[in-house]
Each structure stands twice: as C-alpha cells, then as structure tokens.
Amino acid sequence: MHIDNDIYKEIRPYNDDEVSGAIQRLIDDKDFINAILKYRFPHASGMFGWLLIPLIKRFLVKKWSGIKSVKDIQNQVAKYMQGTIEHSCDGVTCTGLDKLDPNKAYLFVSNHRDIAMDPAMVNWCLYKENFNTVRIAIGDNLLKKPCATELMRLNKSFIVKRSAKGPRELMKSLGLLSSYISHSLETGNNIWIAQKEGRAKDGNDKTDPAILKMFFMEGRKQKVPFSEFMRNLNIVPVAISYENDPCDVAKAEELHQKASTGSYEKGEFEDIESIVQGIIGQKRRIHISFGDVINSVPETPEELAVEIDRQITENYHLFPANYIAANIDSEIVTDEERNKFALKLENHSDSVNDILKQMYALPALKKQQQHSM
Template sequence: MKIPEQFDPIRPFEPDELPDVFDRLLQNEQFSSVLAYLYPDVPKEALAAKMHACKDNLDFQKTFCYGFLVQLLARLSKGCDIDIASLDTDSRYTFISNHRDIVLDSALLDKLLIDAGFNTTCEIAIGDNLLKLPWVKDLVRVNKSFIVERALSMREMLMASKRLSEYMHFVIAEKNDNIWIAQREGRAKDSNDRTQEAILKMMVMGGDGSIIDRLKQLHLVPLAISYEYDPCDYLKAAELQARRDNPSWQKGPMDDVTSMQTGIMGYKGYIHYQCADCIDSYLDTIPADTPKTELFRLIADHIDRQIFAGYRLYPNNYVALDLLHGDSAHADHYTAEDKAQFEAYLKGQLDKIEMEGKDDAYLREQMLKMYANPAINQMGL
C-alpha cells in the first residue's frame, strides 16, 4: 500500500523500514539495557535475530509485546478481561477511552483484541511530549503508534490536527486497522472522565460529508477501562498538590518516564475493558438541524455516559466514596475487610509521596476522589 508522504512524520514505521529501525534500536545503550532487564538470560544476538525475523509491526507485537504482557499480568494483576459482545471482530473501530495508564491502556487493549479473535490490533495515538528520547520514539512507531503533535503555534496546531484527522480516516478506510485514542489530552488525574470536544472536532477535520458522516467513518466505540488499583495514584495526587500550590508548575523531564515505569511495574488488581456499542447508530438519531455548537457536546456527553455505564466498580470504589463523604451509605458493596485493606493501601501509597509542604489531608482527599469518581459518575446516569 502506498501511504501518502504527508503522513511520514507521524505514522508508524512500515515493514520495509523495520530492519533499519531494529538496527538503530539495538545500537542504543538504553534500549539494550531494557532488553537485558526484560530478557536477562537471552543473548542480545538471539534477541536481535528474533527482532529481524519480524516482518511487520503486528508480528513484532505478537513476538515481543504479547508475551511480556502475559507475564506482567500474571505477576501484577488478578486478571484482565474484555467484553466485546457489541462488536464484530471483522470490522474496524476507533476505540475512544478513559485514560488511566500512559502505556498499558492501549497495550492491554492490543492483547485483548488478539485474545478476542481480531486479526489485528490498534494503531495508537500518542502525544509527542512522551517521546523526548529518540529510541522511545522509534520503539513506539514500531509498536503501531502514530504521533499527536503538541506545543505548537495556533497555525501549526491547525495543520497538525488536520493531518492527524486525515491519517485516522486513512487508517480505518485504507489500512483496515483499528485505532485507540484517549477521550482527552492527558490522563484525568482525578478519574472524573470527560470527553473533550476538541478531540471530536479534530476527528472531523478529515473525511468527507457532514460532521455526522465524518464521525461515522471512524466507527467510534466508547471504551471503559477499569483498574482495581492505579499504581500511579500517589503520583497523580502529588501533581494535583503541586499545581494547587503553584499554578505555573510544570512537570520535570523525567516525570512522565517515572509514571510509565510505575504504571507498568505497579500492582493493578483486577482490570476490565468494557466496549459499548459503536456510536454510528446513535449519530443517526441526532437531528440534522442541530447547531454545531450543541452537536459536539451532545456526542461527547453520549460517549461519557457509555463509558460511565461500562465501568466495573470494585469494593474500593465504594469504600472511597464512603470515606470521602464520611458515611457508610454504600457499605452493602464491601466488607469490613475490604475497607481495612483499602485504608491500609491508601496509607501505603500516601507514605510514598515526598514533597515540600506535603499536605496529607489534601493528598488523601484527592486519592479518595480518584477511586470514588467512577462510582459517582455511574450512579449519576
């Protein structure tokens, strides 16, 4: 397939580009250290041969990423599953989801789609703010990621958004692949998941026809991702206090790397992915004369409701809600042991936070909100 040159700066690598990229990665000391950590008993030459045996990106994912995720889940979760009853494994979709973990949200979806019988995974939207290291940028583009460009001027942002949208339409219509994209830029630090209208407005910069037509061409599927425990909860709480204390606070160059490592290597408990119906049929119910100013909010609200309904709530969500409100209104959803375990977990996570002017009460409240908000949103439907 001939891919338009305009997509070259943002698209994943093509199969014919992989050998050179593999060589570049294997020559990088940091990447070599990662390989040595993940495969301590395998000679680098054997890993290099295995990489070069991969004929395309999906082959690389199945050879290296799938097995890694299986082992990771065995060690750091109680299990991970997906409900795709509403989908056709022969069709292609744009999964738009809440965002908890920088790396695993999309990586686990890829694994689960393979398990569910899809013959492909997803192309993954990833912000260039996470790609400061050249070898990381190479690796994610091997792993079927396309780049969302940020920190641009207004004019540059419009051009980049149009190219991004056109590429997404190209992936669905021409490459016959799926897409994963977060419902908002960055993770919702308080787990109060809301779809940004700007994401939908970007999506309709490509495609043909009306706004509804263009969204239908992407076959959007709201996806709810539920982790029983978020290993990055204490990092998110610390960031919320840092921003509260200093509105101009900016993340350091290693903060995202720390979040990636913590999210991957931390304990997650149960993990569930819930796919709602593709919204194409819902889009057909929207009156044609709906003002554009209302249209995107209507669609965003629908996606939000589908994600809220799809949450799998765990005992700790209800415990957090009652602790936040200082009552026991939802005690029928958990045991005394559940509550004691979550409070001990909470204390352990808060103890990990080291920062100047540490505000324990505020940090605890923010962590409680992270676990309570999915329950609050689902109950509010």
C-alpha cells in the same frame, strides 16, 4: 499503498519493510542499551556496565532475528503482555466485544488512566478475541528520545504532534492527523485514542470535544455533515477500570501541589517513570468494557462528547475501593477490602488522601448520579 501512505510518513507507524531497519537502529542506540542495563542489571550498570553492552547487543540481535513484520512484533508484545498481566494484576476481564464485528474497523475512544497500559489492555482483549489490534495515538511529548519513537512506531503507534508551534502549524498537523485516522479506518485498521489529552488524574473521565473536532477536520474538508461523517468512523467508547492504580499517589501529590502552589514542574524522566510504574505496579483486577457503536450521532461535538461520557460512566466497572471511597453501600465491600483501602491512605497528608479518595470515588458517584437522572 506506500505512495498513498507517504503523506503520513512523519507520523504513521512503521510498515513491514521498515521493521528491520528500526530494530537495527534500536540495537545501535546508546540510550536504549543503557536503559536495558539500568532496568535489567541495576547493580552492574555502574562502573563495569560497559562490559555488558556487547553482550546485551548480541542477545538482542539473536532474540530479534526472527522479527520481520509488524505482525511478528504484535506477537512478541502479546507474549510480553502475558507476563506483565501475570506479575502485576489479578486477572483481566472484558465485555462488549461480542457486539462488534472483527471484520470492521472501529475508532475506540477510551478513558485515560495509564500512559502505556490503557491501549495495551484494549489490544490484549482484541488480540485474545481475534480482532485486529489497534493503531495507537501517542503524544510527541512522550517521544523525547529517538529510541522511544522507534519503539512506539514499531508497536503500531502514530504521533500526535502536541508540540506544534503557532496556529498555522497546529492546524496543519491536526488536519494531517484527522486525515490519517480516516484513512486508517477506511483501510480496515482499528484506532485507539484517549478521550482527552493527558490522563484523568483526578478520576473524572471526560471527553474533550476538541478531540472530536479534530476527527471532523477531514469531514469538513470533504464537505460532509458532522453527524454523517462521524457515524462512518464507527466510534466505540471504551471504559477501562483498574481496581488499583499504581500511579495513584504520584497523581494525588501532583494535583495537591498544583492546588496549593498553583503550578507543578515535571521531572525530566517523570513520564518514563509513570510508564514503568504503570506497567510493573500492582493493579489488582482490570476490566475493559467495549461500548456500543455510536450510530445515531448528534449534530455537535459537545453533544457527541456527552454520549461518549454517558457510555464510559455506564460501563465503568466498579470495584470495592470505588464504593468505599464514595461511601456507597455495596455487597461486594468486605472488612478486608476496607482495611486494604485504609492502608492505601496511610503515610500521606489529609489533603493528598482527600484527592486519593476522590479519585476512586468519582466513577461510583457519577454512575449513581446518572442512574438517578
């Protein structure tokens, strides 16, 4: 197993026998300990922060002493998720898993609204229904610090090398990624990947055919026709719907700046701040909808993207804010909900508010359009 896996060594998640070493590296990592200091003890992290460092390390050694395997980590993450859900949302609902077989491996292609919470919520639903949790595709743009890489690879993440330089290196890394995804599915491991690179900041969930072409690189190498190879991947579109997006204003401001100045410069820790905000910010209700396995695959990546989009639009769960923003009548819209949405639009410019409204309106408008076709 390990010999076979070694061609994926640079990108794959850690195996059981690598867990203890990774945990030790985290405990010895200055950036990691300082991050804990900053988020857990913000008032003490200044002048006397160094006094707390040995205590934090000792605490972690004790807390993590029982963690020996990937499964142990998944159980820890599940406990953490339980707390996050209780503090930051009003409940999670899930549909569609009854159509899937816990003994099969699926390639979950989902819309992408939140960096950390999207795969975490998919995992939470799978975990609760006794399905295997997913291996998560994560861009190396989020792994600027070694401790981030350690944490992600401990949590079943594999690395998508977006920073590859030059066409040859890019093709090589995409080929390895394609091969790793096929290998994972063949060996009974579920995969989660976003339908396109980066979040849908404008609320428009659209699949990038380039992602599907990447899946097929392994099929092309094996000389298997597109539709046959893709059918064997057991692709399941997943629609993730947040009643409230904790990063909505930040996204709207970024899009507004891009539209008005032509560019937007990301701050050094902006991705990390988005991750933290997405985890701790109020999301109200969340719904995860697992679609149907795509068994009759069209002949081209573009047509397959259309089918994935159709299912995500169809299965997207609409909340009152979506109807209000789209100006569509619905019995679930109350005066209280209208007031809540109006509050969201306070203290921003009209241009930012237009983007905010569009962000919440698009899923409802797209569904309406789909139904009228």
